[in-house]
Every structure is written in C-alpha cells, then in structure tokens.
Amino acid sequence: MKICMMGTGYVGLVSGACFAETGNEVVCADVDEDKIRRLRAGDIVIFEPGLGPMVERNVASGRLSFSSDVPAAIAGAEVVFVAVGTPPRSDGAADLSAVDRVAETVVKYVAGPLVLVLKSTVPVGTNARVRRIVKDAPYPVQVVSNPEFLKEGDAVSDFLRPDRIVVGCDADDHHAREIMRRLYHPVCLASDRMVWMDPPSAELSKYVANTLLAMRISFMNEVAWLCEKVGADIHHVRHGVGSDARIGPRFLYAGPGYGGSCFPKDVVALVSAGREHGVEMELAGATDRVNQRQKGALARKLKQIFEGDLRGKCIGVWGIAFKPRTDDIREAPALALIEALLSEGAMVRAHDPQAAAAARERFGGRIALCEDAYEAARDADALVLVTEWRQYQNPDFPRLRQLMRRPVLLDGRNIWSGYGLRAQGFHYEGIGVKGS
Numbered sequence: 071m072k073i074c075m076m077g078t079g080y081v082g083l084v085s086g087a088c089f090a091e092t093g094n095e096v097v098c099a100d101v102d103e104d105k106i107r108r109l110r111a112g113d114i115v116i117f118e119p120g121l122g123p124m125v126e127r128n129v130a131s132g133r134l135s136f137s138s139d140v141p142a143a144i145a146g147a148e149v150v151f152v153a154v155g156t157p158p159r160s161d162g163a164a165d166l167s168a169v170d171r172v173a174e175t176v177v178k179y180v181a182g183p184l185v186l187v188l189k190s191t192v193p194v195g196t197n198a199r200v201r202r203i204v205k206d207a208p209y210p211v212q213v214v215s216n217p218e219f220l221k222e223g224d225a226v227s228d229f230l231r232p233d234r235i236v237v238g239c240d241a242d243d244h245h246a247r248e249i250m251r252r253l254y255h256p257v258c259l260a261s262d263r264m265v266w267m268d269p270p271s272a273e274l275s276k277y278v279a280n281t282l283l284a285m286r287i288s289f290m291n292e293v294a295w296l297c298e299k300v301g302a303d304i305h306h307v308r309h310g311v312g313s314d315a316r317i318g319p320r321f322l323y324a325g326p327g328y329g330g331s332c333f334p335k336d337v338v339a340l341v342s343a344g345r346e347h348g349v350e351m352e353l354a355g356a357t358d359r360v361n362q363r364q365k366g367a368l369a370r371k372l373k374q375i376f377e378g379d380l381r382g383k384c385i386g387v388w389g390i391a392f393k394p395r396t397d398d399i400r401e402a403p404a405l406a407l408i409e410a411l412l413s414e415g416a417m418v419r420a421h422d423p424q425a426a427a428a429a430r431e432r433f434g435g436r437i438a439l440c441e442d443a444y445e446a447a448r449d450a451d452a453l454v455l456v457t458e459w460r461q462y463q464n465p466d467f468p469r470l471r472q473l474m475r476r477p478v479l480l481d482g483r484n485i486w487s488g489y490g491l492r493a494q495g496f497h498y499e500g501i502g503v504k505g506s
C-alpha cells in the first residue's frame with residue numbers, strides 16, 4: 071500500500087519505518103526541512119532502540135523515503151496518516167493547528183480516493199472537525215481515528231507487537247475498515263489485536279489510557295509522602311498492592327513526577343475537554359496538580375539537606391531524558407530540578423547517555439554536560455539520580471564517594487534503596503523509602 075506519513079517525529083518516524091518493514095511503500099513527510107535533509111543523509115534524528123537499522127534497511131530497499139514536498143507525498147498516497155504534534159495551548163486544550171493544516175493540504179492536493187488516518191492524540195470531536203474540512207475535497211476522503219499507544223524507549227517493539235490497535239471509523243465505512251485491517255494484519259497474525267469502535271470513543275480512549283496511567287503514578291507519589299511521615303516504605307506498599315491481580319504491578323513507582331510529551335499534556339487536555347462539555351474531570355485535575363508538586367520534590371529535598379542554602383553548591387545530575395532509552399527531554403522532571411537548582415544559585419554537572427544534545431540545546435552553557443557519568447559526580451556536594459538508565463543501576467559507590475565533595479545521594483527512582491549505602495558513609499534519601 072502507498073502510505074504518506076505526515077509528521078516525522080517520534081510517532082511518525084517509527085510508524086513509517088514499521089509500515090515499510092511490513093512491505094508498504096512509505097513516504098515520511100514533514101514541514102521541517104532540516105529534519106528531512108538529515109534523515110535523507112542517514113541521520114536518524116531521534117534515539118529509539120532498534121529504529122536505526124530498520125530505517126536503513128527499508129530506505130535501502132526503496133520502501134521508505136523522506137520528503138518535505140508535502141503536496142507530492144499526498145498526491146501519491148492511498149492512505150495519509152496524520153502524526154503531527156498536538157501540543158498544549160495556554161488553556162490546556164490541544165493545539166490542533168497542525169492537524170488542520172494537514173487536512174487543508176489534503177483537500178488541495180489529493181489526487182484520488184483517500185483514507186485519512188488520525189494517529190496524533192486529538193480531543194474528542196477532531197475526527198468530525200477534520201471531516202468538515204475534507205468534505206470539499208475533489209475526491210472522497212474517509213477519515214479514521216487510530217490513536218497511537220507506543221511508548222518511547224520501546225516504540226518499535228510496541229508498534230510491531232501491540233497490546234491493541236484502536237480504530238475509530240463508521241460501521242459502514244467498508245473501504246476504510248478494509249484498508250486498516252490490511253495495514254495492521256502483519257502485526258495481528260498471532261492474535262487479532264484490532265479494537266473497532268466509533269471515532270469519538272477511539273479519541274477518548276487515548277486520553278483515558280494516558281490519564282489513568284498518570285493517575286497511578288501521582289497516587290503513588292502522594293502515598294510516598296505519607297510513607298515518609300508515618301515510617302512506611304513505598305517499596306513494600308507497592309508490592310503489597312501491586313500483587314493484587316485486579317491492580318497489577320505496573321505504573322506504581324514513586325519518583326520525581328511523570329514527564330514526556332504525552333502524559334502531562336494529555337491529562338490537562340482531558341480536563342479541558344471536560345470543561346468544554348460541562349463535565350469537571352476532578353481526578354484528572356488532581357493528577358496534574360500532584361505531579362506539578364512532585365516535580366519540585368527533588369529540589370525541596372536538596373534544599374532541606376543543605377539547610378535552605380544551595381548557593382555555590384555543586385550538584386551532579388544523572389539522567390535528563392524523561393525516561394530511560396529515549397533522548398526525549400520534553401517535560402522531563404530533570405528540567406524542573408535543574409531550573410530550580412540554577413535559580414537557587416547552585417552549579418549543575420549533568421550526564422545522560424542519550425539526551426546530552428537536547429539538554430545542551432535547552433540549557434546552553436548554564437550547566438556542565440559531562441561525557442562520563444562519574445565526571446558529573448566530581449566535586450559534587452550531592453548526586454541526584456533522576457532517570458533510571460541501566461548504567462546507573464550499579465555504579466562504583468566507593469569511587470563516587472572518593473570523587474564527591476560530600477557523600478550525598480538523592481535517589482529519585484529508589485533504585486539504590488536496598489544497597490546499604492548509609493553504612494558505606496553516604497547520606498542517602500529516596501522518595502518514600504526507608505532503605506539504604
């Protein structure tokens with residue numbers, strides 16, 4: 071099938087490469103000419119495990135190409151996916167201007183019957199809105215909602231082995247249904263993962279999934295504060311509740327707050343959608359408020375450790391990406407921590423295995439970015455672990471103790487809580503844990 075992927079970001083590039091991998095002819099198009107130029111030159115532009123070799127072999131086979139000639143990419147396609155960004159507006163609602171622009175471009179350049187698939191996360195009602203835009207197109211354009219559920223860091227494997235593929239289209243849209251069924255057939259061989267529904271339900275499913283996951287995290291972060299007050303340990307509480315089959319163990323980890331390009335914006339977009347329709351989404355609102363507060367937790371703890379004065383302190387930061395196995399720093403808890411430290415007059419030495427370039431762009435010369443993790447700890451008054459990259463799991467603690475000016479470890483992910491670090495001379499603190 072001939073596919074045009076509009077928007078070549080984390081979702082568009084992964085989806086485009088995976089559709090090419092399963093035999094389709096894919097043009098990944100983007101208005102960002104620099105990105106397209108780099109992709110054409112063989113630079114993968116994002117870090118995502120397994121993506122590089124897949125892009126390379128599909129480009130080599132001629133099934134995958136990159137273009138900033140958006141009209142030509144649309145004209146040659148049977149299916150156009152919309153994978154452009156939908157960032158938050160200042161009132162929390164999703165900014166749909168890029169989605170609208172794609173729909174308007176489709177009206178202008180469509181050269182035959184087309185299925186237009188909304189893969190971006192868009193508020194309920196967007197499918198209907200896009201239908202209104204494309205109804206004047208010179209050829210029939212069927213609009214389908216197909217929200218994406220991949221996770222950065224596991225995006226390729228999530229796409230090829232999905233838990234489910236949600237498709238929102240009208241029951242009598244036989245052509246669009248058949249196209250979607252064929253596109254996803256290769257990833258449904260072991261079991262049929264297609265979940266069919268009407269477009270508004272598909273649109274809402276994505277927001278509800280992200281908000282529910284974010285809610286679990288915020289709830290556990292709130293419980294972690296209570297643990298610290300009452301002498302309980304969030305590890306034990308997590309095991310105690312997560313072993314209940316009705317609850318399950320995932321997304322129950324206390325930490326420095328959730329980040330990334332999805333959870334924060336999707337939670338507030340759900341609140342905003344509720345407001346627009348006269349339904350107050352109280353739990354979603356509370357989830358966001360708890361997270362905002364949690365993003366200040368590491369800075370607050372450091373301030374407490376240094377008796378309110380961080381001026382001139384050198385703080386090492388391990389991990390800047392919003393989670394391991396990605397270079398994405400959008401809304402990362404490390405950003406809030408670093409900004410707070412700088413505004414308190416501290417100096418920051420940071421390390422991240424993949425996100426250093428993005429951090430350099432964001433902070434310029436305001437922080438020192440170190441090539442080596444131990445360099446970030448050199449002469450530090452404290453070392454804060456923010457992102458649990460595997461390489462930070464088992465560091466050489468005696469070496470850290472030697473390198474650091476003061477042996478203060480603040481473990482934002484509770485990964486060292488069982489290591490007996492206090493007995494090794496460290497001041498250790500986690501989030502709601504008693505151990506170490």
Ligand SMILES: NC(=O)c1ccc[n+]([C@@H]2O[C@H](COP(=O)([O-])OP(=O)(O)OC[C@H]3O[C@@H](n4cnc5c(N)ncnc54)[C@H](O)[C@@H]3O)[C@@H](O)[C@H]2O)c1
Binds near residue numbers: 105189191192219331
């Ligand atoms: N990143 C994730 O993990 C993830 C997961 C599921 C869903 N989503 C959703 O998918 C959508 C895309 O997310 P992303 O992280 O890939 O964003 P991104 O910012 O990485 O990529 C978006 C791309 O769209 C391009 N673009 C903007 N306007 C365009 C236009 N008019 N025509 C063509 N290209 C245009 C941008 O230049 C950019 O390259 C968002 O709605 C997001 O909420 C993201």
